[in-house]
Every structure is written in C-alpha cells, then in structure tokens.
Amino acid sequence: MIEAEWWDYDSVDELADAVAGDVGFIIESALDARDSALIAVPGGSTPVPIFANLTKAKMNWRKVTVVPTDDRLVPVENDLSNAKLLARSFLPSGARVIPIATSIDDYKLAGNSADARLQDLPWPPDLVWLGMGKDGHTASIFAGPDLQDALDAPKARRAVGVMPDPLPPEAPVARVTLTRAAILSARTILVTITGQDKRDLLEQAIADGHSSKLPIGRVLAEAEQPIDIHWCP
Numbered sequence: 001m002i003e004a005e006w007w008d009y010d011s012v013d014e015l016a017d018a019v020a021g022d023v024g025f026i027i028e029s030a031l032d033a034r035d036s037a038l039i040a041v042p043g044g045s046t047p048v049p050i051f052a053n054l055t056k057a058k059m060n061w062r063k064v065t066v067v068p069t070d071d072r073l074v075p076v077e078n079d080l081s082n083a084k085l086l087a088r089s090f091l092p093s094g095a096r097v098i099p100i101a102t103s104i105d106d107y108k109l110a111g112n113s114a115d116a117r118l119q120d121l122p123w124p125p126d127l128v129w130l131g132m133g134k135d136g137h138t139a140s141i142f143a144g145p146d147l148q149d150a151l152d153a154p155k156a157r158r159a160v161g162v163m164p165d166p167l168p169p170e171a172p173v174a175r176v177t178l179t180r181a182a183i184l185s186a187r188t189i190l191v192t193i194t195g196q197d198k199r200d201l202l203e204q205a206i207a208d209g210h211s212s213k214l215p216i217g218r219v220l221a222e223a224e225q226p227i228d229i230h231w232c233p
C-alpha cells in the first residue's frame with residue numbers, strides 16, 4: 001500500500017503557490033547537495049500556473065535541467081508539444097530544457113531515442129512530478145498495447161514509445177514516456193490534479209493498487225517513497 005498524503009487547496013491559485021514552493025525547495029536542496037538539479041515535469045494544462053509561479057523564484061536556474069515526463073510525437077512548434085510548453089516556461093529563467101520527442105515516425109524507435117537522451121543525464125532525477133489524465137494515464141503510460149512495456153521495463157530503461165488505445169481525443173497521437181521504473185527511481189515524487197472526478201478516480205486507483213485497471217494505480221502501487229498529492233476542485 002502506498003503512503004500517499006493529500007494536500008487540498010480551495011483554488012488553483014493556492015495550489016499553484018504551494019506546489020511552486022515545494023518544487024522550488026526540492027530544486028534548492030538539490031543545488032545545495034549536488035550543485036545541480038534534474039526535474040521531470042508533466043505537460044498538459046494543470047502545471048501551467050504552477051510553472052508561472054515556480055519560475056519567478058530566484059535561484060541558480062542555469063544549474064537546473066528540466067525534462068518532460070512524457071511527450072506527444074509532434075513537431076516541437078506544435079501546441080500539443082510538452083517540450084514547447086517547457087521551453088516557453090523555463091528557458092527565460094535560464095534552465096536547460098531537454099526535449100525527449102523526435103520526428104522519428106516509428107514510435108517504438110522514438111522511444112529508444114528518448115531513452116538514449118535520458119541516459120546522458122545524471123540519474124536519478126531529484127523530482128518526478130506527475131499529472132493524470134481523465135482516463136487515469138500518468139506521464140504517457142496509457143492503456144493500450146504498450147502498457148506492459150512501460151510498466152515492466154527494466155530499471156535501466158528510462159523511456160519507451162507508446163500508442164494509447166483508445167487515443168485521447170484532445171491529443172490523438174503516439175507518445176514517448178518515462179517508464180514506471182524511471183518514475184519510481186526519483187528522489188521525490190509528487191502528483192498534481194484538479195477536479196472532483198480526477199480525485200475520485202485517483203483515490204480508487206490507489207485503493208485498488210496492483211490490481212487497478214488504471215495506469216496511475218499500477219505505477220504508484222510500486223512506489224517505495226511517500227507521495228504528496230496536491231489537489232483543488
């Protein structure tokens with residue numbers, strides 16, 4: 001059973017303030033301890049106001065590397081690109097942003113390429129920050145033919161390519177994602193979600209643990225570290 005602590009806020013603004021503070025603290029602690037920080041952060045819409053608050057923090061951003069937990073296989077100029085969001089959010093502060101998606105058509109090969117990029121980074125990440133879709137996917141670990149690959153990849157494997165099935169209507173494309181092993185290797189894991197529907201889904205996924213039908217339940221069931229879940233309606 002995972003050790004999950006819920007942090008509830010009344011509004012997105014309050015959540016954004018608090019999570020930006022926590023992530024800033026994690027980065028500062030890594031800079032103090034190792035003189036560099038590596039964080040993996042989600043895409044989508046939930047983190048946007050948090051990024052805005054976080055990047056106002058004064059710290060040595062030049063020593064901070066930011067990677068997406070996952071990305072959609074689209075050109076980096078496309079609005080669906082998580083790398084585009086990270087570049088827009090973090091590059092002005094001076095952080096290094098490493099995209100993991102490529103223009104390779106074969107999504108499995110794109111997964112190999114994402115893995116190779118991540119193999120060049122000092123591991124483990126100081127933080128893996130996860131979001132969750134309405135269908136219970138996290139990072140881009142989705143239901144579909146590649147679910148087991150992403151869940152069962154060996155410890156050394158950091159990313160794989162996946163084809164969600166069904167394809168989510170808001171972004172109906174193949175993806176690359178951190179594996180479960182890569183997510184769980186992080187020094188700290190936190191989750192941000194909004195809305196009662198997602199809360200109900202995540203509570204159920206956590207309760208079901210290993211037998212959860214939802215990818216996020218299967219990922220978190222194996223976590224050895226305590227996990228903070230930040231939520232607002």
Ligand SMILES: O=C1O[C@H](COP(=O)(O)O)[C@@H](O)[C@H](O)[C@H]1O
Pocket residue numbers: 041042043044045046047069070071072082130131132133134138139140171
């Ligand atoms: O597709 C994705 O969706 C999830 C959730 O996004 P949200 O917009 O509902 O917050 C996100 O965590 C993931 O990184 C992204 O690629």
